[in-house]
Amino acid sequence: MPLFRQLEPTPERERQRKKKQKTEWTEDEDEPSTLIGLCLQNLAENMKEMWAKDYAQKYMDQYFFRYVMGPFSLLPGELLEDLLCILSSRNLLTRAALHLLLLPQLSCLSLTSACSLVNANLCSLIQIRCQNLQSMDLSGAQNISASVLCELLGSQSRLHSLSLVGTQCDQRVISVVSRQCPKLKHLDVSRCLHLTPAGLLPLAYQEPPVKNTNISSLLALDIGLAENERDAVAAVAFLLLGLPGLQRLAMEELGQACVLIQNKRFEVTEEFSSREGAPLLKDMWAKRTQEDHLKDSSLLCADGEENFTLEAKLDECLSLEESQTEASDNTDMNGRTRTSGEGCEKDGCRSRACNKRESMTTSLRDVQGLSLDTLEAVGKICPELRVLSLDCLQSNVDNNVDSFEQAAVLARGLGRFSGQLCCLSLQFSGLLSELVPALKAAGSHLLSLSLEGIRADGHTPLLELIHACPRLTSLTIHLDPPSNNLDGDEEEGEDEGLLSNLPCIPHLRSLTLNFSLDERQIKPALCWRSLKGVLWALLRGASLLQKLSLIAVPCRLDPVFKLVLNHRAKPLGALDSPPLHCLRSASLNRSDIAMETVIHIVNTCRRLSHLDLSGCWALTLSNITKLQCKAKRRRHTLQITWT
Numbered sequence: 143m144p145l146f147r148q149l150e151p152t153p154e155r156e157r158q159r160k161k162k163q164k165t166e167w168t169e170d171e172d173e174p175s176t177l178i179g180l181c182l183q184n185l186a187e188n189m190k191e192m193w194a195k196d197y198a199q200k201y202m203d204q205y206f207f208r209y210v211m212g213p214f215s216l217l218p219g220e221l222l223e224d225l226l227c228i229l230s231s232r233n234l235l236t237r238a239a240l241h242l243l244l245l246p247q248l249s250c251l252s253l254t255s256a257c258s259l260v261n262a263n264l265c266s267l268i269q270i271r272c273q274n275l276q277s278m279d280l281s282g283a284q285n286i287s288a289s290v291l292c293e294l295l296g297s298q299s300r301l302h303s304l305s306l307v308g309t310q311c312d313q314r315v316i317s318v319v320s321r322q323c324p325k326l327k328h329l330d331v332s333r334c335l336h337l338t339p340a341g342l343l344p345l346a347y348q349e350p351p352v353k354n355t356n357i358s359s360l361l362a363l364d365i366g367l368a369e370n371e372r373d374a375v376a377a378v379a380f381l382l383l384g385l386p387g388l389q390r391l392a393m394e395e396l397g398q399a400c401v402l403i404q405n406k407r408f409e410v411t412e413e414f415s416s417r418e419g420a421p422l423l424k425d426m427w428a429k430r431t432q433e434d435h436l437k438d439s440s441l442l443c444a445d446g447e448e449n450f451t452l453e454a455k456l457d458e459c460l461s462l463e464e465s466q467t468e469a470s471d472n473t474d475m476n477g478r479t480r481t482s483g484e485g486c487e488k489d490g491c492r493s494r495a496c497n498k499r500e501s502m503t504t505s506l507r508d509v510q511g512l513s514l515d516t517l518e519a520v521g522k523i524c525p526e527l528r529v530l531s532l533d534c535l536q537s538n539v540d541n542n543v544d545s546f547e548q549a550a551v552l553a554r555g556l557g558r559f560s561g562q563l564c565c566l567s568l569q570f571s572g573l574l575s576e577l578v579p580a581l582k583a584a585g586s587h588l589l590s591l592s593l594e595g596i597r598a599d600g601h602t603p604l605l606e607l608i609h610a611c612p613r614l615t616s617l618t619i620h621l622d623p624p625s626n627n628l629d630g631d632e633e634e635g636e637d638e639g640l641l642s643n644l645p646c647i648p649h650l651r652s653l654t655l656n657f658s659l660d661e662r663q664i665k666p667a668l669c670w671r672s673l674k675g676v677l678w679a680l681l682r683g684a685s686l687l688q689k690l691s692l693i694a695v696p697c698r699l700d701p702v703f704k705l706v707l708n709h710r711a712k713p714l715g716a717l718d719s720p721p722l723h724c725l726r727s728a729s730l731n732r733s734d735i736a737m738e739t740v741i742h743i744v745n746t747c748r749r750l751s752h753l754d755l756s757g758c759w760a761l762t763l764s765n766i767t768k769l770q771c772k773a774k775r776r777r778h779t780l781q782i783t784w785t
Contacts, residue, residue, distance in 0.1 A: 178221070182221065182224055182225050182228055183228060185225060186225060186228040186229050186232060186234055187234075189229060189234060189236070189239050190234065190236060190238075190239070193213055193214075193239075193242070194236065194238040194239045194242055197210075197238050197241065197242060198236070198237075198238035202237065202238050202241060206263075206266075207241075208270050208271070209246075209270075209271060210241065210242055210245075213242070214242055214243055214245065215245055217245075217247075218247060219245075219247035219248050219249050219250075222243055222245060222247065222248055223248065223249070223250050223251075225243065226243055226251070226252070227252075230252070230253075230255040230256060231255070233255070235255070235256045235259070236259075237259050237264070240253075240256070240259060240264065241267065244264075244267050244268060244271045244272055245271060245272070246271055246272065246273065246274060247274070248272050248274070248275060249274055249275060249276045249277070250275070250276065250277040250278075251268070251272060251275055251277070251278050251279070252277075252278075252279040253279065253280055253283065254279050254280070254281040254282055254305070254307075257280070257281065257282035257283045257284070258285070260280060260283035260285060260286060261285050261286060262285075262286060262287075262290045265286055265290050265291075265293070265294045266293075268294060269293060269294050269297045273297055273298070273299075273300075274300060275298055275300065275301060276300055276301060276302045276303070277301070277302060277303040277304075278298065278301060278303070278304055278305070279303075279304075279305040280305065280306055280309060281305050281306070281307035281308055281309070281330075282307065282308045282309070283308075283309050284308065284309060284310065286309070286310065287310055288310050288311060288312045288314055288315050288336065289314075291306070291309065291310070291311060291315045291318075292314055292315055292318045295315065295318050295319055295322060295323065296318050296322045297322075298322070298323060299322055299323060299324065299325070300325060301323045301325065301326050302325055302326060302327050302328065303326075303327065303328040303329075304319065304323070304326060304328070304329050304330070305328075305329075305330040306329075306330065306331050306334060307330055307331070307332050307333055307334070308332075308333045308334065309331075309334055310334070310336050311331050311334040311336065311337050312334070312336040312337050312341060313337065313338075313340075313341030313344065315337075316331075316337070316341055316342055316344050316345060317344045317348065319344075319345075320344040320345050320348060321344075321348070324356070325356070326356070326357060327356060327357060327358045327359060328357075328358070328359040328390075329345075329357060329359065329360050329361070330359075330360075330361040330362075331361070331362050331365065332361050332362060332363040332364055332365065332392070333363070333364045333365070334362075334365050335365070335367060337362075337365045337366065338365065338366030338373075338374075338377075339362070339365065339366050339373070339374040339377035339378060339393065339395070340366075340373055340374075340376075340377045340414075340418055341365075341366070342360070342362060342377060342381060343377060343380055343381075343384075343418060343420055345357055345360070345381065345384075345385065346380060346381050346383075346384025346385050347380075347384055347420055347421065349419065356387055357385055357387065357388060358387050358388060358389045358390065359388075359389065359390035359391075359508075360381070360385070360388060360390065360391050360392070360393075361390070361391075361392040361510075362392065362393050363392050363393065363394065363510065363511060364394075371395065371398075372410065372411075372414070373414050374393075374394070374395040375395045375398045375399050375402055375411075376399075376402075376410075376411040376414040376415070376423065377395075377414075378391075378393050378395045378396055378398075378399035379399040379402050379403055379411065379423060380411075380415075380420060380423060380426065381393075382399055382400070382403065382504055382506075382523070383403070383423065383426040383427055383429075383430045383502075384426060386430065386433070386504075386505065387505065388504065388505065388506060389505050389506060389507045389508065390506070390507065390508035390509075390529075391506055391508070391509055391510075392508075392509070392510035392511055392531075393510075393511050394511045395511070396509055396510075396511045396512060396516075396520070397511070397512040397513050397515075397516025397517070397519065397520055398516060400516060400519040400520045400522075400523040400524070401516050401519040403427065403502060403519075403523055404519040404522055404523060405519075406424075406427070408422065408423040408424035408427060409424075411423045427502060430502055431502045434502060434503070502523070503522075503523060503524070503525055503526075504523055504524050505526065506523075506524040506526070506527065507524075507526055507527060507528040507529060508527075508528065508529035508565075509524060509527060509529070509530060509531065510531035510567075511531065511533075512530070512531065512532050512533065513532070513533055513534075513536050514532065514533075514534045514536075514548060514551060514552060514555070517532065517551070517552070517555035517556075518554075518555060518558075521555060521558040521559065525558075526562075527559055527562070527563065528562060528563060528564050528565065529563075529564065529565040529566075530559070530563060530565070530566055530567070531566075531567040532552075532566075532567065532568050532569070533569045534548050534552065534568065534569055534570045534571070535569045535570070535571055535595060544572075545570070545571055545572025545573065545576055546572065546576055548570070548572060549570075549572055549576040549577055549579065549580055550579075552568075552570075552577075552580040553579045553580040553582075553583040554583075556580050556581075556583045556584040557583040557584075559584065559585070560583060560584060560585040561585040561587055562585070562587065563584050563585060563587065563588060564587060564588060564589045564590065565588070565589060565590040565591075566581075566584055566588055566590070566591050566592070567591075567592040567594075568592070568593050568594070569594045569595050570593065570594075570595055570596060571595045571596075571597070572596070572597065573596075573597050573598075573599045573603075574593075574596050574597065574598060574599060574603040574604065574607070574621065575599050575600070575602075575603040575606075577593070577596065577603075578603050578606045578607060578610065581607060581610045581611060582610045586610065586611065586612060586613060587613060588611045588613060588614060589613060589614060589615050589616070590614065590615065590616040590617075591611055591614055591616070591617050591618070592616075592617075592618040592619075593618070593619045593620065593621070594620040595620065595621075596619060596620070596621040596622070597621065597622045598621050598622060598623055598624050598670070599624065600624070600672075601670075601672045601673055601675060601676045604673075604676045605644065605645060605676060605679070608645045608646065608647055608676075608679065608680070609645040611647065612645070612646075612647060612648070612715070613647075613649065614647045614649070614650055615649055615650060615651045615652070616650070616651060616652040616653075617647065617650060617652070617653050617654070617680075618652075618653075618654040618656075619654065619655055619656070620656045620658070621655075621656075621657060621658070622657070622658045623657045623658070623666065623667070623669060623670055623694075623696040624669055624670055624696075625669075626669055638709075638710070638711045641675070641678065641679075641709070641711040641713070642711050642712065642713065642714060643714055644675065644678070644679040644683075644713045644714065645679060645683075645713060645714055645715070646679050646680065646682070646683020646684065646712075646713035646714065646715055646716050647680065647683060647684055648683055648684065648685070648686075648715055648716055648717050649684075649686060650680070650683075650684035650686065650687055651684075651686055651687060651688050651689065652687075652688065652689040653680060653681075653684065653687060653689070653690050653691070654689075654690075654691040654693075655677075655691070655692050655693065655695065656691065656693040656694070657693060657694040657695060657696055658694070659693075659694040659732060664757075664759060665694075665732060665734065665757075665759050666694045666695070666696045666732065666733075667696060668696055668697055668698060668734060669696050670696040670697050671697050671698075673695070673696065673697045674697055674698075674701055674702050674705070677692075677695075677697075677699075677702045677706075678702060678705050678706055678709075678713075679713045681702070681703075681706045681721065681722065682705075682706045682709075682711075682712055682713060682716065682721050683712065683713040683715070683716040685716065685717050685719035685720065685721055685722070685723065685724070686717070686719070686724050687722060687724060687725055688724050688725060688726045688727070689725075689726065689727045689728075690722075690725060690727070690728045690729070691728075691729040691731075692729070692730050692733055693729065693730075693731045693732060693733070694731065694732045694733065695730075695733045695734070697734075698734045698735075699730065699733050699734060699735040699739065700734075700735060700736050700738075700739045703735075703739050703742065703743060704739070704742075706721050706722065707721060707722070707742060707743075707746055721746075722743075722746065722747050723746075723747070723748075723749070724749060725747040725749060725750055726749050726750060726751050726752070727750075727751065727752040727753075728743070728747075728750060728752070728753050728754070729753075729754035730753075730754065730755055730758060731754060731755075731756045731757050731758070732756070732757035732758065732759075733757075733758060734758075734759075734760060735755075735758055735760060735761075736760055737760070737761055737765040737769070740753075740755065740761070740765075740769065741769065741772070744769065744772070744773065744776075744780065748776070750780060751779060751780060751781065752780070752781045752783075753780060753781070753782050753783070754783040754784075755782065755783065755784045756783055756784060756785045757785065758784070761784065766782060766784045769782060770782055
């Protein structure tokens with residue numbers, strides 16, 4: 143009798159499986175392990191020495207098996223996926239194990255952590271055995287050619303998600319994907335150096351026409367490094383017009399393409415269209431605006447027009463230039479006399495539809511690869527944005543604009559999306575105080591914020607940032623510390639009333655503060671003593687924090703953690719929970735922290751499973767050895783990194 147029996151695919155299990163969609167093995171350390179979890183871990187630990195040993199020694203290099211019966215052929219697909227995730231996360235996945243686990247019941251296959259094992263023979267096995275895959279990740283697999291990729295993907299008609307990051311993918315592969323993977327919704331071809339932006343055109347148009355792939359997410363950063371910039375802009379514009387269902391797009395020339403569409407400068411792309419054998423961009427625009435116009439007019443004029451045919455609506459809404467008599471204005475297509483209310487309603491429909499004919503909007507909600515000078519056009523073409531990644535550094539270099547003026551432009555641009563942005567990533571070279579108004583303009587609904595290139599100018603702007611973004615669950619800031627100490631001496635005592643009035647981010651799960659440090663420096667200058675209050679507000683107020691990274695902090699961390707873990711005060715709006723009780727991972731690289739404080743953290747944060755103390759100059763090898771011995775007595779395993 144098999145260890146696990148194949149479960150019947152009931153609708154409820156299907157919903158649970160789709161909801162699960164795990165990409166890596168994770169286990170809640172606070173709950174006792176399940177029997178299945180223990181069995182899978184045992185299988186992973188003994189895979190090389192027991193389960194795959196006989197196959198590796200006798201059969202793997204001697205024969206080519208189309209299918210393998212046992213020892214895992216009776217496992218359900220979900221358990222196979224979990225086992226593969228465990229093997230990958232622990233670097234235990236071998237070629238023999240892969241041969242035994244590539245089975246027809248797999249629906250999700252990720253080989254990104256074992257990309258060196260992916261070759262032409264393995265792709266042949268995947269092609270033969272795994273024809274029910276819905277998600278496949280081959281990121282980093284550089285040992286397979288574009289021809290092998292074409293053969294493999296030609297057999298995967300059920301794919302919904304495909305990642306080919308850093309592979310030898312080219313236009314031939316994209317053509318195969320567009321024809322053979324009609325259900326594909328997510329495609330990631332970033333860092334594919336053999337693929338140019340023009341090579342993505344088959345996703346939107348092929349001759350002879352094929353069924354659209356319904357792509358809703360396309361990531362293609364760092365491709366076509368030698369591509370002509372004008373051709374790249376034309377290609378992105380073509381994708382925007384040819385993929386109406388696109389909701390996520392990451393390409394370098396996206397902003398310029400929105401400017402081109404907004405200004406209707408389609409004549410500059412005619413040579414590109416002729417060379418690539420693609421339709422003229424102006425024809426694509428006309429077709430897209432006509433489709434959008436028809437859809438909008440159908441929605442606006444739906445009430446009281448159930449008897450109208452689609453052709454009638456098309457004629458009425460698109461033939462506005464033709465003169466109409468007063469009688470025809472008051473009579474519908476069936477000869478029924480309209481009331482004055484109906485006439486006004488339909489006249490309003492015509493007016494709104496006419497305005498829509500002169501503009502085109504997309505369904506994009508997530509965009510990456512924008513520059514500041516294109517933000518206004520992007521806002522008009524993509525009014526429904528929720529996720530935005532913006533590079534303000536390039537505008538500063540090209541246009542010689544100072545950071546204060548950049549911040550003003552940024553605030554106006556982000557104001558368009560106020561209340562709707564949930565994720566924002568910015569590269570900005572100015573002072574943090576200059577950026578705060580733009581963050582306020584973005585609205586208080588942000589859940590994720592990433593800032594890079596910022597220069598620190600005191601603790602007050604950081605407190606203003608915390609106050610402006612109270613709903614964050616993830617905060618990442620890479621900033622330059624102040625060049626000298628402008629904050630005065632560190633205070634020994636702390637006013638409980640003052641601390642209790644500091645703002646916090648109560649639902650923060652991930653916090654990264656990375657202070658720039660020259661590689662030649664062993665340790666940072668401890669020049670920002672008043673940062674202690676900000677760190678206390680962030681750490682004490684975020685009782686749900688799971689991941690913490692404090693890199694090269696320009697102040698001593700001992701008083702910070704002493705205040706966080708021992709002081710009874712809490713910031714304004716903080717949850718009634720113990721500090722850092724959810725912390726699982728902490729990185730304190732190149733920071734000033736004593737062994738006593740580290741022990742205090744380890745004793746208090748019982749869920750802590752990874753602690754990185756690399757570059758902490760106050761710690762010695764003897765300290766780390768004692769800490770590791772102490773960690774062995776903990777209930778949960780603690781991995782300590784120190785160099």
